[in-house]
Amino acid sequence: MRCETINDIEKIFHEPYYVNLKKVLSKAQRLMEKCPPEIHPRLHMKPFTPLTRDEYQKFENYPKHLSDNKVNEIDSLRMEQKILDAKLVEMEAFEKSINTRLENHLIDAEYEQRMREIESSYAKALEEEEERITCQRKMLLLSLKKIREHENETLIHTRNSLLRKQVEASESELESMLRNLQKQRIREEIELQMAEENLKLKEMSQRMQNFEIDTSMRSGTLESRHKTSIESIKSQKQRLMDQLKQLESTTSSTNSTSKVFDGKGEGREETERNCESSFQKIENNFDLMVGKNGRKEDYISRMKKLEIAEKVLEDELHHLLENSDK
Incomplete structure (x- = not known):
């Protein structure tokens, strides 16, 4: 329904009689409601500004210089739109560059922070490893001490067993x-x-x-x-x-x-006492x-x-x- 050029207007309004716009709009609305969204003309329509609420002259007698002025205004607006689009593209590119710089700066900062965290974690791990090594050394010393005590106990046990065997042998001889x-x-x-x-x-x-x-x-x-x-x-x-x-x-x-047993020497008196007992x-x-x-x-x-x-x-x-x- 947009009339961008004079030819479009002439194609629509080629008849001299008047048209009931209410019926045209109602018909257009019914067609738009029934049309599926895949082939709806809204997909191909561009934004437009509605007409002003005022009296218009007949289109067939519309002056040529006014339409030319409107066309020139539209062309100038289009040029401004292109300039604005180009500026917008430049602004977007500048924004992207700024964002990349910020991202790079943030990445560097994050990398430095990450490195500091890794260094702190490594330092903490080294401290824990040193503490573990000291604990293992203490446990090793304790285990060595226990081994020495166990060896002393075994030596005492063996000595006592030997003495017990000697006593049993002397008792059997007695x-x-x-x-x-x-x-x-x-x-x-x-x-x-x-x-x-x-x-x-x-x-x-x-x-x-x-x-x-x-x-x-x-x-x-x-x-x-x-x-x-x-x-x-x-x-x-x-x-x-x-x-x-x-x-x-x-x-x-x-x-x-x-008699051989009696002649052993120093333990004779003790054996005699044990014999009497x-x-x-x-x-x-x-x-x-x-x-x-x-x-x-x-x-x-x-x-x-x-x-x-x-x-x-x-x-x-x-x-x-x-x-x-x-």
């Missing part, structure tokens, strides 16, 4: 010595018992000799029987003596070891050991049996003597 002493004491008791039995046998032999003299003419069978019983008793006594000799040989070997304990253990083996009880039971046999023979001899006297 126990063996006390055991040998106990065996020797038992052997002496058995020897005393055997000496008593020998005396009894001698007395019995003397009595038998007297009995043989008195009863040389009586009951030869009875005499031979008693002689055989006495000889069997003597043979049993001899076997017991042999066994005692074997025990003496074993005890003599153990006594030799105990623990003699009762070792004696009880030895009695239990002898009770388990049964050797002592066996000897005692045999001695008792021999004594009973001797008493029986003595009674029979007395009985025979009494019968012979009668």
Whole structure:
């Protein structure tokens, strides 16, 4: 609907009669409302200034010089618009240059700030690393101290274990010595018992000799029987003596070891005191050991049996003597 040139005006207003603008505008509005936005003429329309509210002369009789003046004004305005556009472009370029300068300045400032932050972070990291190294040194010193303490404890433990082993060895030697002493004491008791039995046998032999003299003419069978019983008793006594000799040989070997232990030097008096203090304990253990083996009880039971046999023979001899006297 814009009329920029005279030809446009002549094309529109070529008829001499009047046009109802209200209908034209209403029709144009309906067409604009129905037109889709993709092909709407608004896309191709330029901004325009509306006409003034005043009376106009007929277009067909419009004076030529007025239209020329209007055209010149429009051309001048267009030239001014171009000049203003060029100035606007220059201003935009200047603004862009200023913005680039500001951006570069800001980038430099930001870079410097970033470098300062990095330097501060590096300094902080170095301080933390130094603190960590000092802490590690302290921990290393503490660990070395603990290792030395552990080594000292192990040395003390090993020394105590060696001393304990030495004490146990000395105690075992003392126990063996006390055991040998106990065996020797038992052997002496058995020897005393055997000496008593020998005396009894001698007395019995003397009595038998007297009995043989008195009863040389009586009951030869009875005499031979008693002689055989006495000889069997003597043979049993001899076997017991042999066994005692074997025990003496074993005890003599153990006594030799105990003598070697007694001649060690400075610890002799201390071992004797320990021997006296623990003699009762070792004696009880030895009695239990002898009770388990049964050797002592066996000897005692045999001695008792021999004594009973001797008493029986003595009674029979007395009985025979009494019968012979009668």
